[in-house]
Amino acid sequence: FVDIKHIPDVMTMTYDAQGGLTVGAAVPLYQIYGDANVQRVYPALRAAVHVIGGKAIQGRASLGGNLGNASPAADSIPAMMVLDGVAQVAGPNGRREVRVDAFCTAPGRSVLQPGEFIVSLHFARPAAHSGNAWERFIPRNEMDIAVVNAACALTLDGDVVTAARFSLGAVAATPLMVPLAAEALVGRPVSDATIAAAGAAAKETATPIDDMRGTVKQRKHLADVLVQRVIRAAVEHARAN
Known part of the structure; x- marks a missing residue:
């Protein structure tokens, strides 16, 4: 297999008050739920990723993996959907954006085409109140x-x-x-x-x-x-x- 955790784009998480939150597809779950901005602004996401697997799994598991698996029972996907999550996808034909609420097409199946993978997930800053x-x-x-x-x-x-x-x-x-x-x-x-x-x-x-x-x-x-x-x-x- 190919370990993508040495690719900077998929291992970076950033947040700012105007642009919102961007999470690399391979950022481990413990870094997401441990982040103060995620806890404060995106508690739905924090709650969902906190319960995926055990502590050891959370050191490797990621949002990109949970989304890519496309399980009907995936814990993080409903949270990402209500937060208007957008996945950046890369492949042989370049990069494109896919809304998380349009990503899954059937149990275990998604809109990903051969050779494509998820690079990052983006969540806009929620409106006031x-x-x-x-x-x-x-x-x-x-x-x-x-x-x-x-x-x-x-x-x-x-x-x-x-x-x-x-x-x-x-x-x-x-x-x-x-x-x-x-x-x-x-x-x-x-x-x-x-x-x-x-x-x-x-x-x-x-x-x-x-x-x-x-x-x-x-x-x-x-x-x-x-x-x-x-x-x-x-x-x-x-x-x-």
Whole structure:
């Protein structure tokens, strides 16, 4: 195999208040979740990468690897999707950009063409009064594959949600955007009723399967519960900003 961890472009992580965050595709996960700017500005990303594998794995595993694997249950992909992540891809025909929410095409498959690889992931600086959050449910306390995971990013004007993005993992053939949940929130004040409506929209959108980790009924219920949780956490983060 080829070890790409000696290529500077894939091993560099930078942040500035105007340009946002750029993470090389091979930057190890522990460097991402340990970064103060990631913790402060992108808590959804920090939460997701912190639970991928154990400590030893986090010394080698990366965002590029988690995205390239294109698992429907990948922990980092929903977080990257709601944060408007963009992957820079390089190959024989040069470089191009691919939105993370358009990257996965089927379980284990992506838009990458032969000879292409992910160079970096970019996340714009969120607008003022924005917040984001990520959660998952697993049977064990750690080092397990998600039964469902969920992410949310939103912006507030007072108590009114002016923008929102939601994503779910492990409830469809690919990580899934949930625009109906955003529609239930945007233009409305944050309340138990609007949060419940967004959760119900997520439950309706989810198209999971029965497998050894969970049933359709359980996963639909978890989509509802986790979306409500990430909304509350994202609102708290937005208000703190």
